[in-house]
Amino acid sequence: MQFTGLPISTILTIAGVVAAGVTVLYILKLRKRRIQVPFSHLWGRVLEKKRRQSDFWRKFRRFLSWLLHILMAALIAFALADPHLEEEEVRGRHILLLVDNSASMAATDVSGGADRMDVARQKALEILETVGAEDRIMLVAFNDQIQPLSPFVAEASIIEQPLRQIKTTATGTSYKDALGFAADSLRDTSNGHLVLISDGSGLSEETFEEFDFGEGTKLTHLKIGESSGNVAVTAFNVRRYVANKLDYELFVQVKNYFDRAVEAELQIHADGRLVDTKPLSLQPGETMQRFYPSQAVSGEKLEARVRLTSRDARDVFPLDDRAFAMLPSIRKVRVLAVSDGNLFLEGPLLLNPNLEVERIKPDQYTPDRSKGFDVTIFDSVAPALPQEGNFVFFDPPAEGSPWEQRGDIDDPIITAVKDSHPLMRWITLKDLNIGAATSWRTGRWDSTVAASFGKPLIVTRKRDNLNLIGVAFDIRNSDMPLRVAFPVFMINVVDYFTLDDDSYIPNYTTGDTWAVDVAKGADKATVTTPTGEQTEVPVYNGRAVFNGDQTGFYTVATADETKTIAANLSNLRESRIAPGDLELGKAKVDQDADSLIFERNELWIWAILALVLLLLIEWATYNRRVTV
Amino acid sequence: MAKNDQFDDEFLKKLEYLYIISKKIVAGKNQAERKTRIVGSGIEFADHRSYSPGDDFRGLDWKVYARTEKLFLRLFEEEEDLYIYFLLDCSRSMLLGEPTKWDYAKKVAAALGYIGLSNLDRVSIIPFSSKLDGRLPPSRGKAQIYKIFDFLRNLEAGEHTSLEDAFSTFVAQNKRRGIAVVLSDFYDPRGFEEGLNKLRYHKFEPIVVHVYDERELNPTVQGELQLVDVETGDVREITLTPEVVKEYRQAFYEFSEELEEYCTKKQVLYFRTPIQEPFDELILRIFRAGGFIK
Numbered sequence: 001m002q003f004t005g006l007p008i009s010t011i012l013t014i015a016g017v018v019a020a021g022v023t024v025l026y027i028l029k030l031r032k033r034r035i036q037v038p039f040s041h042l043w044g045r046v047l048e049k050k051r052r053q054s055d056f057w058r059k060f061r062r063f064l065s066w067l068l069h070i071l072m073a074a075l076i077a078f079a080l081a082d083p084h085l086e087e088e089e090v091r092g093r094h095i096l097l098l099v100d101n102s103a104s105m106a107a108t109d110v111s112g113g114a115d116r117m118d119v120a121r122q123k124a125l126e127i128l129e130t131v132g133a134e135d136r137i138m139l140v141a142f143n144d145q146i147q148p149l150s151p152f153v154a155e156a157s158i159i160e161q162p163l164r165q166i167k168t169t170a171t172g173t174s175y176k177d178a179l180g181f182a183a184d185s186l187r188d189t190s191n192g193h194l195v196l197i198s199d200g201s202g203l204s205e206e207t208f209e210e211f212d213f214g215e216g217t218k219l220t221h222l223k224i225g226e227s228s229g230n231v232a233v234t235a236f237n238v239r240r241y242v243a244n245k246l247d248y249e250l251f252v253q254v255k256n257y258f259d260r261a262v263e264a265e266l267q268i269h270a271d272g273r274l275v276d277t278k279p280l281s282l283q284p285g286e287t288m289q290r291f292y293p294s295q296a297v298s299g300e301k302l303e304a305r306v307r308l309t310s311r312d313a314r315d316v317f318p319l320d321d322r323a324f325a326m327l328p329s330i331r332k333v334r335v336l337a338v339s340d341g342n343l344f345l346e347g348p349l350l351l352n353p354n355l356e357v358e359r360i361k362p363d364q365y366t367p368d369r370s371k372g373f374d375v376t377i378f379d380s381v382a383p384a385l386p387q388e389g390n391f392v393f394f395d396p397p398a399e400g401s402p403w404e405q406r407g408d409i410d411d412p413i414i415t416a417v418k419d420s421h422p423l424m425r426w427i428t429l430k431d432l433n434i435g436a437a438t439s440w441r442t443g444r445w446d447s448t449v450a451a452s453f454g455k456p457l458i459v460t461r462k463r464d465n466l467n468l469i470g471v472a473f474d475i476r477n478s479d480m481p482l483r484v485a486f487p488v489f490m491i492n493v494v495d496y497f498t499l500d501d502d503s504y505i506p507n508y509t510t511g512d513t514w515a516v517d518v519a520k521g522a523d524k525a526t527v528t529t530p531t532g533e534q535t536e537v538p539v540y541n542g543r544a545v546f547n548g549d550q551t552g553f554y555t556v557a558t559a560d561e562t563k564t565i566a567a568n569l570s571n572l573r574e575s576r577i578a579p580g581d582l583e584l585g586k587a588k589v590d591q592d593a594d595s596l597i598f599e600r601n602e603l604w605i606w607a608i609l610a611l612v613l614l615l616l617i618e619w620a621t622y623n624r625r626v627t628v
Numbered sequence: 629m630a631k632n633d634q635f636d637d638e639f640l641k642k643l644e645y646l647y648i649i650s651k652k653i654v655a656g657k658n659q660a661e662r663k664t665r666i667v668g669s670g671i672e673f674a675d676h677r678s679y680s681p682g683d684d685f686r687g688l689d690w691k692v693y694a695r696t697e698k699l700f701l702r703l704f705e706e707e708e709d710l711y712i713y714f715l716l717d718c719s720r721s722m723l724l725g726e727p728t729k730w731d732y733a734k735k736v737a738a739a740l741g742y743i744g745l746s747n748l749d750r751v752s753i754i755p756f757s758s759k760l761d762g763r764l765p766p767s768r769g770k771a772q773i774y775k776i777f778d779f780l781r782n783l784e785a786g787e788h789t790s791l792e793d794a795f796s797t798f799v800a801q802n803k804r805r806g807i808a809v810v811l812s813d814f815y816d817p818r819g820f821e822e823g824l825n826k827l828r829y830h831k832f833e834p835i836v837v838h839v840y841d842e843r844e845l846n847p848t849v850q851g852e853l854q855l856v857d858v859e860t861g862d863v864r865e866i867t868l869t870p871e872v873v874k875e876y877r878q879a880f881y882e883f884s885e886e887l888e889e890y891c892t893k894k895q896v897l898y899f900r901t902p903i904q905e906p907f908d909e910l911i912l913r914i915f916r917a918g919g920f921i922k
Contacts, residue, residue: 032852032865038721038844039815040857040864045879046872047864 005082092134100198109227171511203580228578236323339379344481388465711806757786791823
């Protein structure tokens with residue numbers, strides 16, 4: 001027998017005082033009620049007869065009554081001590097419920113619930129029902145992030161509501177972070193018990209170090225899920241062609257997670273309209289990649305859908321059957337060319353249908369003229385600049401040049417090129433013939449793109465809101481305009497400023513923190529999720545920063561513009577929904593909740609019931625005058 | 629007359645009704661309409677007794693002498709006015725509860741008294757406890773009933789019961805024999821025998837009306853109690869249980885039976901009545917038993 005109630009010394013004191021009190025009350029003479037009778041002589045006859053009964057029995061009855069009360073006091077003491085059987089677990093447990101709500105928990109391969117999350121929720125609720133008065137329980141949801149939903153609380157009902165509100169998110173799973181958090185939470189507690197409720201998808205690909213959960217901590221993994229059947233769109237991208245921004249090409253990657261061949265159908269939708277459909281034959285585990293070149297279908301919101309057509313197979317994870325991509329709307333870039341007339345320079349600009357070019361003479365230029373233009377190109381002139389804007393200088397004169405000139409370079413040869421720089425994309429300046437160039441002194445805001453023996457020939461500068469590109473030679477005094485690279489260079493120049501990266505339109509991955517470029521000057525933006533929820537998010541350095549956990553199209557709105565972006569799961573590991581077991585080295589991990597669920601025999605209740613019974617007996621015998 | 633007066637017109641009507649009923653039961657003939665048991669010179673044979681020197685030998689029964697060769701005198705009932713004494717217990721035990729035995733006894737006395745007055749008997753009411761607590765001298769004629777009512781109304785409670793002491797005084801003060809109707813609960817610690825014997829020995833003809841209250845036999849309180857005798861102040865501690873109550877009831881019945889047995893043995897008319905019984909029923913019961921009306 002073990003006692004978990006009040007300290008024994010306290011109970012003995014209370015019981016002693018009560019017993020003494022009861023005894024004193026029995027010793028004290030009862031103050032009897034006085035009533036008048038007409039003829040006490042008759043009562044005397046009765047008393048005489050009663051007196052003839054055994055005095056022993058009368059005394060014994062009184063003793064019996066005293067004994068009954070002492071027994072009641074003993075039962076109260078027994079109940080206060082909160083007795084339990086020796087083999088019973090009575091110490092309060094610290095139970096940490098770690099509930100996986102990553103994307104794979106949306107798989108529907110379960111019975112007894114709509115999806116894995118539903119079953120996980122039910123299992124967690126069942127555990128809550130086993131929580132005893134001494135137990136403390138904590139609820140944590142996790143995907144690729146950890147979300148503690150409560151501290152250790154004594155009242156299990158407190159966490160019922162947050163538990164019911166856990167929803168799956170279209171994000172990956174970080175078991176390591178979650179288990180690390182659990183270990184930190186349980187390490188300093190007594191009688192810890194970690195209950196991981198998860199499908200364990202992806203666990204087989206991970207190995208964990210020994211986590212220190214604290215001494216005696218029990219580990220349980222309640223595995224949810226039964227199947228691995230899934231076909232997923234694991235990548236979906238779109239990019240515009242450099243030369244013709246009206247056309248674009250798509251890239252789709254589909255993976256078969258079945259362990260056998262399946263037939264499927266891949267559909268492309270543009271703004272909700274089906275524009276292409278193709279049958280697919282996927283081998284077990286095959287990853288199929290497919291390009292859709294020269295797409296000219298109108299529409300900005302693109303969607304790829306994969307659908308199983310094999311009748312004997314069922315895709316139990318619909319979340320990754322769709323992927324989304326956003327094609328930015330085409331906008332012509334406005335370019336102001338300040339030149340006395342340079343056909344080589346103006347040619348590529350005028351031929352580019354994506355540009356809107358205006359030409360003015362140098363004497364017509366004032367800093368206000370650059371307002372409304374994305375790029376201003378100065379050809380052999382260097383007028384005063386406004387405070388902000390994008391400017392390109394071709395062979396600027398020494399007076400007014402943003403770069404200090406330190407003499408000339410005769411017959412320069414390009415010896416160094418920063419190939420990774422956006423200006424140098426798809427071009428090479430090898431064997432470029434340059435008649436003469438000016439030697440510039442560069443500063444800390446400058447970045448040299450091409451140089452001749454350490455002397456910069458093509459330079460970029462970013463200072464405050466002023467973005468500059470400088471070319472230290474006259475293109476007419478070189479063969480550059482005659483090269484294929486020159487029109488590309490001019491496109492790169494414009495793209496560099498307008499940040500229009502035609503090679504890749506970024507898709508956002510759920511679960512990550514996103515930084516979306518927004519209009520300058522905004523300090524906050526309103527994000528509308530695919531399900532229509534709106535959130536206000538902060539803007540740092542021209543980027544709205546937030547976290548998305550749903551797939552689909554988001555809109556990011558500021559006062560000046562509204563931008564749409566696409567978000568996908570794009571997580572090969574999360575799409576592998578096959579349930580896995582948690583293995584933590586030598587630590588034993590139970591696979592069921594048997595060790596959690598136990599019935600405690602609350603003996604104190606029986607003591608109280610016995611007390612009530614004795615009271616009833618006392619009441620009945622007193623009223624029947626048996627014990628008095 | 630007070631509104632809650634127990635001796636109101638209604639009560640008087642009821643008495644008149646009882647009187648008519650009594651006439652049906654027994655019809656009187658003589659002036660005094662009833663006969664005492666006093667043996668005298670009347671014409672109706674009553675009994676024999678042995679001849680003593682000095683007796684009127686005209687009364688010798690020669691036929692008996694012829695059969696037995698012993699001299700016996702023939703005794704005849706003497707006709708005279710009947711005296712009816714109502715000995716009314718006014719001790720404190722009669723005043724317990726509401727309504728009280730005292731009220732009931734007064735009603736019975738008034739009713740029987742009215743019958744007596746109606747029969748031209750001489751009716752006297754004598755309240756007693758340990759002594760005689762007043763006296764209504766013998767009265768005759770129906771008109772005296774109001775006097776009786778007034779007397780009964782103005783009676784006050786007495787002390788403890790002592791039948792022997794009270795009746796000793798009574799027999800000493802009342803030389804004219806007659807019927808002595810004793811209305812009492814007979815709660816006398818010294819017993820009832822001596823008191824009743826006093827009446828008998830002094831040639832009174834006692835009629836015992838034993839009044840009791842059913843509520844006394846069924847006390848509602850239980851538990852640890854101190855019982856205080858309302859007359860003597862004696863205190864007895866008792867744990868009152870249903871079982872004890874039952875035993876008390878048994879003791880009361882034994883006491884009542886002792887009284888009844890005594891009366892039967894001594895040829896005394898005995899009537900036991902709870903105050904819960906309507907008093908007119910008691911009156912009729914007394915009529916039917918005879919003795920009070922002849």
